[in-house]
Amino acid sequence: MAESNQTFWRGQERSSWIRLRTLILLRWVAIVGQLTAITVAQRYYDVQLELGLCYLAIGISVMGNLTAILLFPQNKRLTEFENFLMVLFDLLQLSILLYLTGGLNNPFALLLLGPVTISANVMSTRSTLIVGAVAIVLTTVLAEFHLPLRTSLGLVLDIPDILLFGNWAAIIIAIVFIGAYSHRVSSEVQSMSEALAATHMALAREQKLTDLGGVVAAAAHELGTPLATIKLTSAELIEELDDRPDLKEDAALIREQADRCRDILRDMGRAGKDDLHLRQAPLSTVVNEAAEPHVGRGKEVHFSEGPAQDGDVQQPSILRKPEIIHGLRNLIQNAVDFARANVWVEAEWTDSRITVSIMDDGRGYPPHMIGRIGDPFMRRRRAESDQRSRPEYEGMGLGLFIAKTLLERSGAELEFANGSDPYQHLTDNPERRGAIVKVTWPRKLIDAQKGDTPVPSGSNTRIQV
Template sequence: MTDFSAELISGSGRSNWIRLRTIIMVRWIAVCGQLIALIIAQRMFALELEYGLCFLAIGISVIGNLIAMFVFPENKLLSETENSFMILFDLLQLCFLLFLTGGLHNPFSILVLGPITISASVLSVRSTIVMATIAIVLVTLMLWFHMPLRTEQRFILRMPDVFVYGSWVAIVIAILFSAVYSRRVVTEMASMSQALAATQMALAREQKLTDLGGVVAAAAHELGTPLATIKLTSSELMDELDEIEDKPHLYEDAELIRDQANRCREILHSMGRAGKDDLHVRQAPLTTVIEDAAEPHMESGIDIHFERAKSQNPDDQPPSILRRPEIIHGLRNLIQNAVQFARANVWVESSWTDETITLRIMDDGKGYPSHLIGRIGDPFVRKRRSDRERKQRPGYEGMGLGLFIAKTLLERSGAELSFANGSDGYLPSRDTASPTGAIVEVIWPRELIDAEASRTTSALGENPKITG
């Protein structure tokens, strides 16, 4: 995980994304709501309140907003400290209004949750803890210290003590629950957003590699004519220079030009053939696609075995499937994960029926930790590797996103994935190799990836004649 991703998920990165304009707009809404509440209390219910102090508190918010609007640009991004002070100011202003209007006897005391929820969503954990602590202290003080609510006849409106203390307990619990819940939800959203972005980058990279074949084929085709012209011209020069005996070096230069032109044609011919294969052959046998996915890990020091399921008929030819980038990259990540945690062997077992195509990727490692089985495929969930394992295969460190990317890409192609352990991988190793570690099963409905059944597959047809 990069430092930027860690900051984003922890909250320190998100706090710098809040614009001053957003805070100003939210504060204007709060000011309007407070003014409406005071006007209704005065005109409709004739409550005797300290309206002068109440309007003073609201006026301070108005002045603060006006200063922010005229002094700072509206697109200013607030820092962690600036955001903390802005939210703290709103919390203190709200609690002061509640102090003037009955404290916890005021039904609007539940609005204390607003600043805490915002803090948990955009600020760091430390700032949120500080904000929640201040809110709980202020709410507790308002139990005993507040201006009473009086009617026009000077009657005091107050709830029974049991309800007041019940409101205090409810608000404190709501503050804690709201902070934890908002923090958890926003953290998971940030984590998922980063993981999906990484998935899109991986798929785009695989797609570019696929499209590169078309570029190579086009380049080989376009450069063929000028190279043929160079070869023809150099051959004619050699015929003419062969008759001139006093300038042998010119003949050698012409011969060198022809030989290099021939070499370029051979290189472009091989590249063009590979490019056309990659561009035009959009389908391949299942076993070939599996081998292509595993090819980058064949030299990792782990033996990768390609097998058919025991129930599979040996004479039954593997189906031809679509060579989609998401399928190849997803399988490659699953095989990489197996190679990373295997002791010595990885098995890729394939089987197919008329309805489904199934792959099982197994290893002889320790398997998935039992407490993470239900979370396999979530982003940034991984078991830290020991120093000994890092030294054995230093190239396989990973970002904790491999399984998530594989699961997302393969499910996009229509597959269903399940994760399990073959046995207790933490038992002493045996002499015979067997798939005792992690098992990943990938099942596709055959009609979704079978090249013959897919509607997206069509014949290439005959090559058009070149005229002109």
């Protein structure tokens, strides 16, 4: 699981998701806005500007856009470095234009936040910090050095120093706050999106394995009788064919059975049949199937099942959903990874609910992370002894997120606690002092016989592909 996750996340940079055409379009909007602002200020308010230099600054931006359109394809997606250069270019171009039009006395100085916000949303932390630092330096320079704004009468349009300082402070604070806020929110949204994509991949893989199991079971079931007949007849032929020419009838029988096997395989088709018996299983069977890959990993896994005080004596048969199996498997894997020697998996049921509890005798969850368990990509620093005992273990973020998401998708509610916590109510056994996970389903959601979606009876049907 850890290796596949590393493969999935390798090279997933957010900046590579942005098309060049998107930034080109935004730059065209900025160019139109800049031309409009200069024209209105010069014609309607008689503000004297260095029009030649202003048009030169805007013309550089126009040439950059035209060059990008001619040299790169429409579906070009920017790398981290290319995106960084594009945003830095826009920031410098805007700063030059502000220098020519009054610096921070120009109310459009607020537009310096634009490149910073873009970098915070699509680039790495390092690139965002560099762009933010450059924006702060340019803002400070523009507060002191700029060409003045003059009216047609020669009057200088200049705001009082206290307001100039307020503009500078407001822009600096906005750069820091909006940049940090946008980057944080964007990172969390992206992490959740990538983690959900990994969850869907895990569920799809588990579904394929379940379908494959159905095909194999159906083939073994339907081919059992003819293959047994072929085996028996072949044994008789081997013993008696040399001196018993009358075994021609047995040879014909072999041919008939071989034809029957061919017909069955043709009837099953490429997709096989949906074996109704494999869509349900006793609760203990599903739990054991989920735990099977981790039973022989050096830790003792203890299983127990039974009704609760007000439950039926008969064990329920539950839906054998891929999300249930894969979710429980991840939780058991986590328990085995952190247990000292023992893991307990307990299943119980009542008339209204079905519960699976997974406990270990390890150190438990870090107390300050109990409320965050299940967040994607949550990490904690590992001690050297932990690294030596589990060098292949990468963390407990994505695996628990996938397990929690899949189980909640099946209708379960999860509770996390430590057995050493005197206030927890999930167990009173002092041996089980490590991590505890309690998974509870409303029985009607997963009961294969009495629930909301009971498994139908009758002949097997084809799997739809």
